[in-house]
Amino acid sequence: MAIPVPNRQLFIDGEWREPVLKKRIPIINPSTEEIIGDIPAATAEDVELAVEAARKAFTRNKGRDWAFTSGAFRAKHLRAIAAKITERKPELAKLEALDCGKPLDEAAWDIDDVAGCFEYYADLAEGLDAKQNVPVSLPMETFNSYVLKEPIGVVALITPWNYPLLMATWKVAPALAAGCTAILKPSELASVTCLELAEVCREVGLPPGVLNILTGLGPEAGAPLASHPHVDKIAFTGSTATGSRVMASAAQMVKPVSMELGGKSPIIVFEDVDLDKAAEWTVFGCFWTNGQICSATSRLLVHESIATDFVDRLVKWCKNIKISDPLEEGCRLGPVVSGGQYEKILKFISTAESEGATILFGGARPKHLKKGFFIEPTIITDVNTSMQIWREEVFGPVLCVKTFSTEDEAIELANDTQCCCDIKRSGKV
Ligand SMILES: NC(=O)c1ccc[n+]([C@@H]2O[C@H](COP(=O)([O-])OP(=O)(O)OC[C@H]3O[C@@H](n4cnc5c(N)ncnc54)[C@H](O)[C@@H]3O)[C@@H](O)[C@H]2O)c1
Numbered sequence: 001m002a003i004p005v006p007n008r009q010l011f012i013d014g015e016w017r018e019p020v021l022k023k024r025i026p027i028i029n030p031s032t033e034e035i036i037g038d039i040p041a042a043t044a045e046d047v048e049l050a051v052e053a054a055r056k057a058f059t060r061n062k063g064r065d066w067a068f069t070s071g072a073f074r075a076k077h078l079r080a081i082a083a084k085i086t087e088r089k090p091e092l093a094k095l096e097a098l099d100c101g102k103p104l105d106e107a108a109w110d111i112d113d114v115a116g117c118f119e120y121y122a123d124l125a126e127g128l129d130a131k132q133n134v135p136v137s138l139p140m141e142t143f144n145s146y147v148l149k150e151p152i153g154v155v156a157l158i159t160p161w162n163y164p165l166l167m168a169t170w171k172v173a174p175a176l177a178a179g180c181t182a183i184l185k186p187s188e189l190a191s192v193t194c195l196e197l198a199e200v201c202r203e204v205g206l207p208p209g210v211l212n213i214l215t216g217l218g219p220e221a222g223a224p225l226a227s228h229p230h231v232d233k234i235a236f237t238g239s240t241a242t243g244s245r246v247m248a249s250a251a252q253m254v255k256p257v258s259m260e261l262g263g264k265s266p267i268i269v270f271e272d273v274d275l276d277k278a279a280e281w282t283v284f285g286c287f288w289t290n291g292q293i294c295s296a297t298s299r300l301l302v303h304e305s306i307a308t309d310f311v312d313r314l315v316k317w318c319k320n321i322k323i324s325d326p327l328e329e330g331c332r333l334g335p336v337v338s339g340g341q342y343e344k345i346l347k348f349i350s351t352a353e354s355e356g357a358t359i360l361f362g363g364a365r366p367k368h369l370k371k372g373f374f375i376e377p378t379i380i381t382d383v384n385t386s387m388q389i390w391r392e393e394v395f396g397p398v399l400c401v402k403t404f405s406t407e408d409e410a411i412e413l414a415n416d417t418q419c420c421c422d423i424k425r426s427g428k429v
């Protein structure tokens with residue numbers, strides 16, 4: 001059953017604050033296309049306040065309140081956040097499913113992962129203490145040398161919508177463990193659970209300003225954050241195009257960045273596999289999270305001798321995928337995140353068709369669903385490497401299939417530089 005979406009403000013300096021320009025963005029439930037609430041829309045004015053709060057938190061009491069206290073102290077906060085997330089798991093999973101369309105079971109796994117990630121970095125924060133001031137032996141007695149591990153400062157964390165709270169946590173937890181203070185800017189398409197993370201931080205008494213959360217549009221909130229002179233580092237996950245813009249603005253100040261950018265991952269199926277298992281993994285890899293995963297197995301390379309049989313099995317799997325409202329029992333494929341993504345994916349499919357590919361299965365909204373941004377699991381064959389569907393990231397439930405005859409050919413196709421440019425450039429840090 002759906003639950004109400006909490007009405008929240010921006011989270012700055014440990015408090016809820018209305019955006020300076022009082023703007024808000026509607027939240028659209030992708031299953032029903034109905035507005036179910038709204039989120040605050042930060043602008044440069046709010047970025048200013050959040051960066052100032054983070055900077056103050058970093059230096060407060062000469063850093064003894066957070067940045068230069070013990071890792072064990074910070075770990076206590078991370079563990080308290082993990083415990084609260086676990087306590088609120090049923091509600092957070094529902095909110096995430098409502099906000100981004102992810103099947104409820106998958107949203108619940110993600111919330112477990114979120115709690116696990118805070119715990120993991122709590123362990124690392126504790127481990128840091130033993131690694132401080134370790135002497136480094138030098139060949140000269142007149143010098144002493146020690147290793148000091150210090151946080152870099154104020155960090156900007158900009159995240160996408162496909163795993164809203166998990167992608168945020170992959171950045172927030174390590175930053176806080178290291179002693180940084182942070183400003184998180186989640187995607188405007190799915191910010192609800194990140195705002196709940198703010199409430200969790202408030203409830204567990206995270207020192208004010210250590211984590212600030214600004215929801216808002218990319219150009220209005222993300223861009224001024226990325227280019228702010230008092231932000232010491234940017235960690236970004238999202239599309240290659242936006243990542244490139246963020247890097248360019250960071251380069252003006254020679255500011256370090258970590259980038260996790262788009263993906264277009266191949267899966268290679270050789271002739272000696274267990275066909276049923278390989279078919280199950282291919283389908284899971286491509287359609288999990290409604291096909292919106294950077295590591296989606298969206299390019300299937302299958303040995304020509306088993307291709308017909310293998311693709312038949314994929315089609316059988318696809319026929320049995322339950323497509324429904326993500327909160328419905330047994331849902332395996334929900335809607336894509338937004339109207340914009342829905343249109344974009346359908347355009348990819350129609351371009352593939354006009355370029356000569358065959359839409360073997362799916363390719364449209366399921367007939368039993370009249371509303372919502374639903375797209376059937378789609379299998380495309382007769383693809384060649386110059387087609388857009390092969391080269392570009394679709395980021396939806398679309399699998400394209402190509403056969404190969406030798407291992408070398410399979411590897412060459414998998415490594416095709418055009419297809420894989422995103423992967424090659426998105427080294428995970
Ligand atoms: N490699 C990975 O680990 C990984 C993981 C998840 C998602 N992704 C990628 O993320 C993409 C989908 O996410 P998306 O559509 O939210 O990506 P996106 O690039 O559109 O947006 C990502 C974030 O950047 C913000 N943003 C937009 N314009 C900005 C600007 N000019 N300056 C600063 N910030 C700006 C957005 O508001 C959002 O918070 C896909 O390409 C997917 O492959 C990659």
Ligand SMILES: NCCCC=O
Nearest residue numbers: 162163292293294295
């Ligand atoms: N399981 C998390 C994958 C994140 C990439 O999209």
